[in-house]
Amino acid sequence: MNENIKIAWRNVWRNKRRTIITASSIFFAVFFAVVLRSFQLGSYDHWTKNVIRAYTGYAQVQHIDFWDDRSIENTFDYSDELHEKIQNNEEIESLVPRLEGFALGSTGDQTKGIFLIGTDASKENQVTKLADKLVRYRFTEKNIQQLLVQDLFSDALKEKIQEQKGHAYATFERIALHLEIEEADYDAYKETLEKATKYEGTYLQANDDGVLVASALAAFLQIGVGDTIVLLGQGYQGVTAAGKYPVRGLLHFPSPDLNARMVYTNLQTAQTFFSCKNRISSIALNVENTDDVSLSKTVEELSNSIQDEEITVKSWQDLNKEMVQQIQADNSGGILMLSVLYLIIGFGIFGTVLMMSTERKREFGVMVAVGMQKYKLNIILMYEMFFISSLGIIAGILGSIPIILYGYYNPIRLTGEMAAGMEAYGIEAVMPMMWFDTYILNQAIVVFALVIVSIVMPAIKIAQMNVIKAIRG
Amino acid sequence: MKVIEVKNLHKTYDEGEVKVEAVRGIDLTFEQGEFAAIVGPSGSGKTTFLNMLGGLDTPTKGEIDIDGVKVHNMKGSALIDFRMKNIGFVFQAYNLIPVLSAKENVEFIMRLQKMTKIERDTRAEELLKAVGLGDRMNSRPSKLSGGQQQRVAVARALASKPKFILADEPTANLDSKSTETLLDIMEKLNKEENITFIFSTHDARVVKKARRIITVEDGKIISDERKS
Numbered sequence: 001m002n003e004n005i006k007i008a009w010r011n012v013w014r015n016k017r018r019t020i021i022t023a024s025s026i027f028f029a030v031f032f033a034v035v036l037r038s039f040q041l042g043s044y045d046h047w048t049k050n051v052i053r054a055y056t057g058y059a060q061v062q063h064i065d066f067w068d069d070r071s072i073e074n075t076f077d078y079s080d081e082l083h084e085k086i087q088n089n090e091e092i093e094s095l096v097p098r099l100e101g102f103a104l105g106s107t108g109d110q111t112k113g114i115f116l117i118g119t120d121a122s123k124e125n126q127v128t129k130l131a132d133k134l135v136r137y138r139f140t141e142k143n144i145q146q147l148l149v150q151d152l153f154s155d156a157l158k159e160k161i162q163e164q165k166g167h168a169y170a171t172f173e174r175i176a177l178h179l180e181i182e183e184a185d186y187d188a189y190k191e192t193l194e195k196a197t198k199y200e201g202t203y204l205q206a207n208d209d210g211v212l213v214a215s216a217l218a219a220f221l222q223i224g225v226g227d228t229i230v231l232l233g234q235g236y237q238g239v240t241a242a243g244k245y246p247v248r249g250l251l252h253f254p255s256p257d258l259n260a261r262m263v264y265t266n267l268q269t270a271q272t273f274f275s276c277k278n279r280i281s282s283i284a285l286n287v288e289n290t291d292d293v294s295l296s297k298t299v300e301e302l303s304n305s306i307q308d309e310e311i312t313v314k315s316w317q318d319l320n321k322e323m324v325q326q327i328q329a330d331n332s333g334g335i336l337m338l339s340v341l342y343l344i345i346g347f348g349i350f351g352t353v354l355m356m357s358t359e360r361k362r363e364f365g366v367m368v369a370v371g372m373q374k375y376k377l378n379i380i381l382m383y384e385m386f387f388i389s390s391l392g393i394i395a396g397i398l399g400s401i402p403i404i405l406y407g408y409y410n411p412i413r414l415t416g417e418m419a420a421g422m423e424a425y426g427i428e429a430v431m432p433m434m435w436f437d438t439y440i441l442n443q444a445i446v447v448f449a450l451v452i453v454s455i456v457m458p459a460i461k462i463a464q465m466n467v468i469k470a471i472r473g
Numbered sequence: 474m475k476v477i478e479v480k481n482l483h484k485t486y487d488e489g490e491v492k493v494e495a496v497r498g499i500d501l502t503f504e505q506g507e508f509a510a511i512v513g514p515s516g517s518g519k520t521t522f523l524n525m526l527g528g529l530d531t532p533t534k535g536e537i538d539i540d541g542v543k544v545h546n547m548k549g550s551a552l553i554d555f556r557m558k559n560i561g562f563v564f565q566a567y568n569l570i571p572v573l574s575a576k577e578n579v580e581f582i583m584r585l586q587k588m589t590k591i592e593r594d595t596r597a598e599e600l601l602k603a604v605g606l607g608d609r610m611n612s613r614p615s616k617l618s619g620g621q622q623q624r625v626a627v628a629r630a631l632a633s634k635p636k637f638i639l640a641d642e643p644t645a646n647l648d649s650k651s652t653e654t655l656l657d658i659m660e661k662l663n664k665e666e667n668i669t670f671i672f673s674t675h676d677a678r679v680v681k682k683a684r685r686i687i688t689v690e691d692g693k694i695i696s697d698e699r700k701s
Contacts, residue, residue, distance in 0.1 A: 007572055010572035011572055362568065363568070363571070366568040366570075369527070369562055370582055371554065371557020371586075372553070373550055373553055467529050471564065
């Protein structure tokens with residue numbers, strides 16, 4: 001073994017209590033930093049994936065003015081050549097052409113402004129998992145009454161069930177969330193609630209001329225599966241757009257805004273309705289490598305290959321600037337908090353290094369007197385701090401692994417106002433933890449950087465050490 | 474053969490307004506195989522003189538020539554390197570590295586000199602046996618008595634095959650028995666292997682053993698006697 005390493009390792013255990021205290025402080029700092037970062041980054045990942053899956057995809061090819069003015073006039077020709085140019089990019093996993101525009105939706109006496117999206121239903125499902133939003137449970141006056149007569153439910157739960165009138169859900173978990181049923185009690189209520197509220201709808205088939213209607217909009221228009229909705233609007237270049245379409249199913253969006261106005265149909269049906277054959281307003285893209293660097297490279301490559309003044313390519317960050325800014329602000333807050341934590345730990349490390357070098361001043365003096373170069377003393381000191389900090393870092397990371405694993409597979413389900421707030425943004429109200437990634441390594445790098453900074457002053461002191469004074473102590 | 478030649482050596486400490494002249498014009502020569510003691514009262518300048526001989530302190534004026542090398546002109550890492558290759562030190566407080574065993578302490582300088590493992594092992598064992606510690610090679614300093622630690626320090630000083638050994642009050646912390654043992658060992662090494670020893674001391678027992686006694690007072694040599 002290298003002599004310097006041997007001396008350093010033995011010095012580390014010369015004062016066991018100090019080594020354990022210093023390593024413990026690093027352990028707690030790394031442990032909390034990793035867990036906090038995992039929560040924070042997990043939440044951001046969850047938010048962005050929700051937004052990406054809800055609508056935007058990882059990137060979109062759009063008419064250059066579409067994002068600012070979602071008019072049917074801001075559409076472009078969806079040629080085979082354009083399709084091929086996009087498809088030929090190796091990073092593109094799937095793509096969904098869409099035609100989007102505003103219209104009025106009407107049934108009987110009820111009329112409301114709606115947002116119609118014509119899409120390739122099967123591809124749309126690949127990008128945004130639209131089929132998962134299909135309503136499978138719906139609370140109507142009739143089934144609420146059926147539930148209220150059952151002894152199974154407490155009075156508080158019955159009160160909550162009554163509040164659900166008109167609400168629709170795609171999964172039982174969301175019913176449980178809104179009824180505030182704990183996960184441990186799922187089995188007790190699941191069968192009864194599912195049986196009473198079950199709602200049959202089907203996803204759009206190829207060449208289907210039907211529509212999928214958002215659940216709150218359906219409740220307002222008082223329509224359900226099998227009913228017909230009349231759509232009226234302005235088509236391409238001022239043509240009147242009108243048509244009636246059978247409802248195939250209802251969709252539930254977490255965002256109340258989307259839930260109150262979205263209508264989906266097949267692309268051809270929408271093109272016929274808006275009288276713009278072969279025109280589309282955007283193409284949502286799913287990419288192979290989703291990290292920021294790869295995505296921005298893909299966006300650049302697509303922009304270069306398409307070369308059309310009318311068309312632009314935007315990443316999900318460009319399409320969700322507000323959310324990106326919110327994440328950046330929140331992330332900065334988190335980093336600031338961790339900085340304070342590390343600053344405190346940094347002083348602890350500095351104190352240890354200073355003590356370790358000061359109390360061995362005579363020893364250092366003797367080593368230099370007999371012929372050891374001063375820089376080698378710094379190397380020994382560096383090894384010592386590397387050992388102590390490594391102990392803390394490894395223990396901190398190992399300690400955080402079970403928590404990350406648990407938090408990743410069992411995300412915290414939020415309730416109350418916080419949950420409502422997240423749902424208003426169309427984000428599922430859960431807080432998952434981030435899977436193991438570079439953020440763990442970053443904590444180790446930060447601690448090692450602190451060690452290096454802490455060692456500067458003792459290193460200068462060693463370099464300036466007067467051997468005679470040091471030996472005299 | 475001349476090992477050390479000192480010419481007109483001065484050392485002045487500048488302590489604010491007061492200037493302290495610790496060494497005032499020493500001229501001295503040491504031959505190979507000497508067993509010399511520098512004696513004098515506290516504050517006479519003997520330790521300062523010894524520190525300058527060992528390259529631990531720099532003279533204000535004068536020359537130190539060790540085996541043809543002008544040590545007074547050397548600085549920094551070159552001086553550290555010179556010490557490692559040419560000078561052995563024995564300190565009053567032993568000053569062994571506490572985390573290393575007796576053998577590892579002796580090997581320490583040989584490692585700095587980049588000797589092979591076999592060379593180090595053989596020499597460290599030989600030296601520790603020579604100072605009567607063949608059975609305590611793996612003991613850490615804390616498990617050794619003061620006398621034993623000082624014997625390890627002598628073995629360490631010899632390990633680098635230095636041109637001479639400087640020992641600053643080597644017996645100051647030892648009892649009579651340990652002192653006697655240590656002096657016998659050093660005398661034996663001096664006689665049998667012609668190793669040069671230079672002590673600074675107050676100890677009459679060391680003075681008695683020394684074959685040359687240099688008395689220093691107020692930074693000057695007042696006598697330089699050789700025993701027959």
